[in-house]
Amino acid sequence: MKNREIAAVFSRIADALDIKGEPAFKILAYRRAARILDEMAEDVAVLAADNRLCDVEGIGDGLASKIVEYLKTGRMAKADEAAKGLPAGLFDLLNVPGLGAKTVGLAFKALGVAGLDDLRRVIADGSLAALKGMGEKKAENILKGIGTLEKGRERLLLGEAAEIAEEVIAELKRAAGGGRIEAAGSLRRMRETIGDIDILASVRNGEAVIGALTGWNRVRRVLAAGDTKASVLIEVGNGERQVDLRFVEPDSFGAALQYFTGSKAHNVKLRGLAKDLGLKVNEYGVFRGERKAAGREETDVYKALGLPWIPPELREDRGEIERAREGRLPTLIERDDIRGDLHCHTTASDGRLKLAELADLMRAMGYGYAAVCDHSRSARYAGGLTPERLKAQGAEIDALNRKLKGFRILKGTEVDILPDGTVDFPEPVLAGLDFVVASVHSSFKRDVTARMIKALANPHVDMIGHPSGRLLSGREGYDVDLEKVIEAARIHGKAMELNSHIDRLDLDDVHLRLAKDKGVPIGIGTDTHGADGPAMIRFGLGTARRGWLEKTDVLNTLSAAGLARWRNKRTGEKRRP
DNA sequence: GCCGTTTTCGGCCCGACTGTTTTCAGTCG
Numbered sequence: 001m002k003n004r005e006i007a008a009v010f011s012r013i014a015d016a017l018d019i020k021g022e023p024a025f026k027i028l029a030y031r032r033a034a035r036i037l038d039e040m041a042e043d044v045a046v047l048a049a050d051n052r053l054c055d056v057e058g059i060g061d062g063l064a065s066k067i068v069e070y071l072k073t074g075r076m077a078k079a080d081e082a083a084k085g086l087p088a089g090l091f092d093l094l095n096v097p098g099l100g101a102k103t104v105g106l107a108f109k110a111l112g113v114a115g116l117d118d119l120r121r122v123i124a125d126g127s128l129a130a131l132k133g134m135g136e137k138k139a140e141n142i143l144k145g146i147g148t149l150e151k152g153r154e155r156l157l158l159g160e161a162a163e164i165a166e167e168v169i170a171e172l173k174r175a176a177g178g179g180r181i182e183a184a185g186s187l188r189r190m191r192e193t194i195g196d197i198d199i200l201a202s203v204r205n206g207e208a209v210i211g212a213l214t215g216w217n218r219v220r221r222v223l224a225a226g227d228t229k230a231s232v233l234i235e236v237g238n239g240e241r242q243v244d245l246r247f248v249e250p251d252s253f254g255a256a257l258q259y260f261t262g263s264k265a266h267n268v269k270l271r272g273l274a275k276d277l278g279l280k281v282n283e284y285g286v287f288r289g290e291r292k293a294a295g296r297e298e299t300d301v302y303k304a305l306g307l308p309w310i311p312p313e314l315r316e317d318r319g320e321i322e323r324a325r326e327g328r329l330p331t332l333i334e335r336d337d338i339r340g341d342l343h344c345h346t347t348a349s350d351g352r353l354k355l356a357e358l359a360d361l362m363r364a365m366g367y368g369y370a371a372v373c374d375h376s377r378s379a380r381y382a383g384g385l386t387p388e389r390l391k392a393q394g395a396e397i398d399a400l401n402r403k404l405k406g407f408r409i410l411k412g413t414e415v416d417i418l419p420d421g422t423v424d425f426p427e428p429v430l431a432g433l434d435f436v437v438a439s440v441h442s443s444f445k446r447d448v449t450a451r452m453i454k455a456l457a458n459p460h461v462d463m464i465g466h467p468s469g470r471l472l473s474g475r476e477g478y479d480v481d482l483e484k485v486i487e488a489a490r491i492h493g494k495a496m497e498l499n500s501h502i503d504r505l506d507l508d509d510v511h512l513r514l515a516k517d518k519g520v521p522i523g524i525g526t527d528t529h530g531a532d533g534p535a536m537i538r539f540g541l542g543t544a545r546r547g548w549l550e551k552t553d554v555l556n557t558l559s560a561a562g563l564a565r566w567r568n569k570r571t572g573e574k575r576r577p
Numbered sequence: 578g579c580c581g582t583t584t585t586c587g588g589c590c591c592g593a594c595t596g597t598t599t600t601c602a603g604t605c606g
Contacts, residue, residue: 017578025589029578060579100604133603137596185606196606224594224605231594231605244606246593259591264606271590282591 001481003044006070007037009079010063015091016082018101019108032058035265039318041483041514045071089115098145103138106131116146144221151239157472158539159502161187161194164236168199168213168243175212179203180253184260185244188312190542192505193472196242198260202253213245252284254297259283265317266310273321274305281305313545318513332545337557338537340369343414343437343465343497343525348393349374350382352530355393355400355409361534363407369560371412371435372397373465373525376424378416379441385413387429394432408560410434414465419443421454423461430460434564437497437525439465440478448480453488462567463495463523463555466506473503482507486515493570495521495555498547500540512547521566522547523555 014030036058037044047053048071053064070076086108092115093104107113110131111122119142122128129139156164165183172181182188185198203209210230214222220240223231228247233240248256259267260283267281274281279288285295286304294300299309307324311332314320323329345351346358353361355372362370374393375384385393390413397409412435416424423430423438430436438455440448448469455461467485470477489496496515499506504527507515515522524540526533544554551557558566 026578028589058579062578098604102603133597135597226594229593260606268590275590
């Protein structure tokens with residue numbers, strides 16, 4: 001699939017045009033197309049073959065022909081033309097915070113700056129500061145920006161960002177002594193990774209809160225501190241992370257929350273819609289001329305635009321505004337819809353919880369069941385179970401279940417999908433289990449698509465575990481065609497996992513929506529290994545909601561009995577729930 | 578570059594902060 005490749009080419013064209021000072025809206029069109037391609041689950045080559053590229057909003061004749069050109073030849077003349085005369089090192093400079101395309105273009109034209117080393121030199125010798133419109137302060141800030149860039153500004157995992165935000169908010173609330181303080185931005189949208197942490201406040205003593213933030217002992221550097229806004233860099237691990245704080249009056253809180261939750265694409269479209277209605281939307285409210293029509297609550301803002309409230313997780317401009325206008329928004333899955341956990345480990349393999357401890361924690365979540373899915377024998381690094389040990393675990397589960405009221409542990413396994421596509425336990429062993437997750441844990445580059453499809457054909461396999469295999473902290477996923485695997489799941493009546501581990505969130509939002517559209521059920525598992533595991537369902541749920549999933553799309557909204565019926569319907573087996 | 582129940586041309590979201598300026602450009606979100 002060439003979607004991401006082409007997105008990267010468009011993005012590069014946008015950067016080049018930006019440095020050259022081309023019209024902003026042309027650049028915007030390339031950037032928008034890059035984002036759309038990046039998030040699209042459907043193969044752009046298929047769209048091109050069907051002559052449907054122009055059906056995608058944001059892609060017109062011009063971009064469509066460039067995509068076709070790239071698919072045919074592997075090149076794009078426009079990209080070469082745009083980058084002509086620009087040293088490759090210039091593009092790196094755009095990553096320096098506080099340094100934009102205009103300044104990069106100026107430094108290149110006036111001083112021949114072609115990369116980071118040149119930039120450091122012209123800052124050191126004062127020639128950058130001497131340019132028109134520049135100055136000592138600007139040069140100094142750019143130098144600090146280079147330092148920040150080199151410290152690493154990789155995005156935080158959603159779970160990490162949530163933890164930091166909670167800490168900051170608690171700190172600010174102490175100083176505020178009342179009022180509303182909430183996280184906004186991509187964190188509120190539950191994106192899988194988070195850049196900056198955005199916090200919105202509506203409090204009496206704003207000065208005290210700004211002071212609490214800028215004076216906090218984890219703050220390394222104050223980037224800006226005005227009357228209504230402050231930005232700081234705080235220490236996180238070995239790196240730094242930006243926290244933005246905004247103040248608004250209480251009667252603008254809803255408008256500001258809407259505005260700072262984003263996404264940018266969602267807001268741009270919303271404002272366009274407002275304009276068509278003769279309204280103006282900003283972070284203070286919805287206005288008709290001078291008159292303020294809404295602002296205190298977020299629901300009022302959407303209502304003023306003729307829309308129902310749109311859940312933050314949907315706000316990515318992936319069709320949610322159109323659906324809201326038609327009154328056809330999905331009813332997203334909620335925490336209370338979840339009846340059990342489908343993926344947990346115990347001390348029998350690489351977990352840190354004993355069976356009884358796991359059962360207690362899962363009961364405390366309000367569930368009716370949890371499936372213990374320890375590793376199979378080939379996963380030696382994880383202490384995978386032999387058939388004999390699995391049988392012994394089953395006896396232990398039976399004994400425990402006899403003592404538990406209103407809750408059961410389901411006998412399961414996370415069985416390895418071996419390099420030849422068979423699974424790690426023979427069929428008679430699997431036949432005695434309540435739930436079977438099949439996962440790839442080795443030979444990531446070897447025929448993963450075919451192996452998963454073969455595993456799905458095994459009558460005892462219920463679900464493919466963490467299907468892409470990616471780790472958000474850095475590991476590329478398997479070499480796998482998820483569209484084909486999801487199609488195979490549909491044919492066999494099987495489920496795909498949404499693994500809630502903060503480093504996985506796998507399937508991702510885009511593929512979840514694809515699975516939903518195909519009618520393939522999603523099982524949300526936490527992959528619990530320790531005591532902090534069960535609560536991670538929160539991040540799985542956020543991702544599920546980003547994938548537009550409703551209660552009926554998710555397997556573990558069924559009761560234990562319902563889950564057994566789902567399996568029996570497929571297999572024709574009779575198994576007591 | 579895209580796009581059109583007012584438009585095939587002329588729009589394209591809006592504001593805060595900073596540093597450089599005597600009124601605004603650049604960057605960011």
